[in-house]
Amino acid sequence: MNDFIVDDIGALLGDTVSISEDDIRKNLELPKVREHGDFAFPTFFLARIMRMAPPKIAQEIYSRIADKLPFGCIESAEAAGGYINFKVSPQILSQKLLAEIYSEGEGYGFTNEGDGRNLTIDLSSPNIAKPFHVGHLRSTVVGSCLYRLFEKLGYNCIGINHLGDWGTQFGKLIVAYKKFGTEKLFEKEPIYALLDLYIRFHKEAAADPSLEDQAREEFKKLEQGDPEATEIWKRFYEYSLEEYKRIYSILNATIDEYTGESFYNDKMDDALELLERKGLTEISRDALIVNLEEYGLGAALLKKSDEATLYLTRDLAAILYRKNTYDFAKMLYVVGSAQALHFKQLFKIIELLGYEWHTDCHHIEFGWIKFGKEMMSTREGNIVFLNDVINRARELAKEIILEKNPDIEDAERAALHIGVGAVIYADLAVRRNHDINFSWEDALNFDGNTGPYLQYTHARLASLERKFEKEVTADIDFALLKEPEEKQLMLTLYRFPQKLKQAAEDYEPAVICGYLYELSQNLNSFYQKHRVITEDTALTNARMLLMRCVRTVMKEGLKILGLEPMERM
Numbered sequence: 371m372n373d374f375i376v377d378d379i380g381a382l383l384g385d386t387v388s389i390s391e392d393d394i395r396k397n398l399e400l401p402k403v404r405e406h407g408d409f410a411f412p413t414f415f416l417a418r419i420m421r422m423a424p425p426k427i428a429q430e431i432y433s434r435i436a437d438k439l440p441f442g443c444i445e446s447a448e449a450a451g452g453y454i455n456f457k458v459s460p461q462i463l464s465q466k467l468l469a470e471i472y473s474e475g476e477g478y479g480f481t482n483e484g485d486g487r488n489l490t491i492d493l494s495s496p497n498i499a500k501p502f503h504v505g506h507l508r509s510t511v512v513g514s515c516l517y518r519l520f521e522k523l524g525y526n527c528i529g530i531n532h533l534g535d536w537g538t539q540f541g542k543l544i545v546a547y548k549k550f551g552t553e554k555l556f557e558k559e560p561i562y563a564l565l566d567l568y569i570r571f572h573k574e575a576a577a578d579p580s581l582e583d584q585a586r587e588e589f590k591k592l593e594q595g596d597p598e599a600t601e602i603w604k605r606f607y608e609y610s611l612e613e614y615k616r617i618y619s620i621l622n623a624t625i626d627e628y629t630g631e632s633f634y635n636d637k638m639d640d641a642l643e644l645l646e647r648k649g650l651t652e653i654s655r656d657a658l659i660v661n662l663e664e665y666g667l668g669a670a671l672l673k674k675s676d677e678a679t680l681y682l683t684r685d686l687a688a689i690l691y692r693k694n695t696y697d698f699a700k701m702l703y704v705v706g707s708a709q710a711l712h713f714k715q716l717f718k719i720i721e722l723l724g725y726e727w728h729t730d731c732h733h734i735e736f737g738w739i740k741f742g743k744e745m746m747s748t749r750e751g752n753i754v755f756l757n758d759v760i761n762r763a764r765e766l767a768k769e770i771i772l773e774k775n776p777d778i779e780d781a782e783r784a785a786l787h788i789g790v791g792a793v794i795y796a797d798l799a800v801r802r803n804h805d806i807n808f809s810w811e812d813a814l815n816f817d818g819n820t821g822p823y824l825q826y827t828h829a830r831l832a833s834l835e836r837k838f839e840k841e842v843t844a845d846i847d848f849a850l851l852k853e854p855e856e857k858q859l860m861l862t863l864y865r866f867p868q869k870l871k872q873a874a875e876d877y878e879p880a881v882i883c884g885y886l887y888e889l890s891q892n893l894n895s896f897y898q899k900h901r902v903i904t905e906d907t908a909l910t911n912a913r914m915l916l917m918r919c920v921r922t923v924m925k926e927g928l929k930i931l932g933l934e935p936m937e938r939m
């Protein structure tokens with residue numbers, strides 16, 4: 371990873387105080403006032419060790435480094451309050467950085483920290499036999515973004531869709547299917563037909579409670595592998611997957627495996643046996659549980675009194691299976707905050723089993739996303755179907771782009787990418803632990819912190835290259851890139867690898883969104899003052915290289931988020 375500025379600051383300071391390069395890296399800040407420098411090193415954390423007030427320490431350190439300046443890419447420094455501020459030489463910066471980004475291209479920012487190890491991501495995981503609804507949108511887009519991010523850090527990611535494809539609700543559906551299902555129902559949009567059957571079941575069961583017993587019976591048959599029940603269930607499964615796969619391709623979801631809850635039907639016994647052997651289970655009110663009271667996690671229910679297994683039982687079988695199969699370095703569960711207790715129980719049980727890898731398992735929580743009333747389906751109460759969201763996004767995006775550019779080629783395709791980009795970005799740009807109040811106006815605002823704005827930034831850069839007509843090369847006069855706006859762009863480009871690292875450490879796509887937005891704004895400030903293609907060939911060539919590098923980072927960032935880097939808009 372390119373870290374030459376930090377390296378130089380480290381080497382410079384390293385001679386005067388004993389602090390590790392890692393400490394320097396962690397502590398470097400952006401100066402509050404931009405004019406004061408490009409990087410600020412705070413000395414406050416040294417006060418205890420050096421027994422001096424921070425401003426004195428800053429003075430002291432400064433006096434020891436002053437006669438070594440300029441040093442590497444550090445042009446100058448000054449002590450200010452408790453800080454030492456550094457200024458980077460634009461020429462060395464451009465020479466080192468732009469050449470690197472130009473030659474590495476999409477690889478810029480790649481680190482091999484994962485070293486090819488497996489990282490499993492449990493994502494999306496809708497409950498089948500109903501249309502995909504927005505409840506699983508965040509998991510899908512956050513999970514897919516983390517997948518691409520960790521691949522960029524050298525992990526081998528495996529995206530696992532833990533479909534909700536098992537449980538008594540399938541008994542209900544089988545009953546409804548046998549009683550009220552007709553072939554005609556499934557001719558068009560079978561996924562909605564399944565939803566209607568489910569709703570019908572509940573209506574009828576209100577009048578005739580015996581249907582509930584029949585449903586339990588049917589599910590029992592399914593669990594035991596009864597051919598007829600299995601056949602019907604498979605049909606539900608296939609209808610669902612067909613619909614979901616269509617949606618996943620639109621969302622750029624990264625799913626490698628569809629191993630849902632049903633997959634663990636024959637694997638739960640082994641898992642339960644293991645727990646029993648380790649003496650972790652007990653019977654409480656006829657149910658099989660792991661008592662986690664002493665950890666403040668209540669009772670983890672594994673089998674009900676009627677022997678029925680539960681969601682947790684299947685997750686237990688799944689985590690053991692995944693460890694066995696993939697020997698993961700990390701296992702991420704991208705699931706809403708509502709399930710925090712469930713995952714705490716799961717990981718605690720793994721810990722109690724004596725497995726140290728319980729610390730590699732993480733629940734990547736997130737809050738709610740709320741769409742306006744207009745998006746709510748009347749068919750099933752207040753549920754918003756993703757298909758409706760996608761269609762609306764496409765429509766609205768089309769209106770906007772046709773207004774901006776009536777001659778745009780393939781408006782349908784562009785509208786889909788921009789509309790969906792707006793929805794994905796609105797989902798990622800808000801920190802995971804916050805809820806989202808989705809607004810079409812905000813998400814599709816071409817001038818705000820939105821997907822379309824970033825896509826537009828990329829398209830503008832692409833159009834600049836078309837206009838330039840020649841090959842962009844790194845064979846330029848680096849000294850020409852000396853405007854403050856150019857330097858600012860370069861300093862931001864320099865931080866891309868660090869930002870990726872930080873996003874990965876926090877499992878937080880919003881860090882990448884914030885970064886790309888800042889890069890776009892830097893670019894705007896540059897455009898406002900300077901032109902790229904002018905009569906001055908040498909300067910044009912130099913600026914084109916800078917623009918290429920901005921485009922490279924923007925494109926790569928958008929791809930990690932799952933947005934299409936538009937060539938034209």
Ligand code: ARG
Nearest residue numbers: 492495496497532534685705
């Ligand atoms: N199907 C579940 C739900 O809709 C999410 C599954 C999450 N993954 C897991 N391994 N439990 O709530």
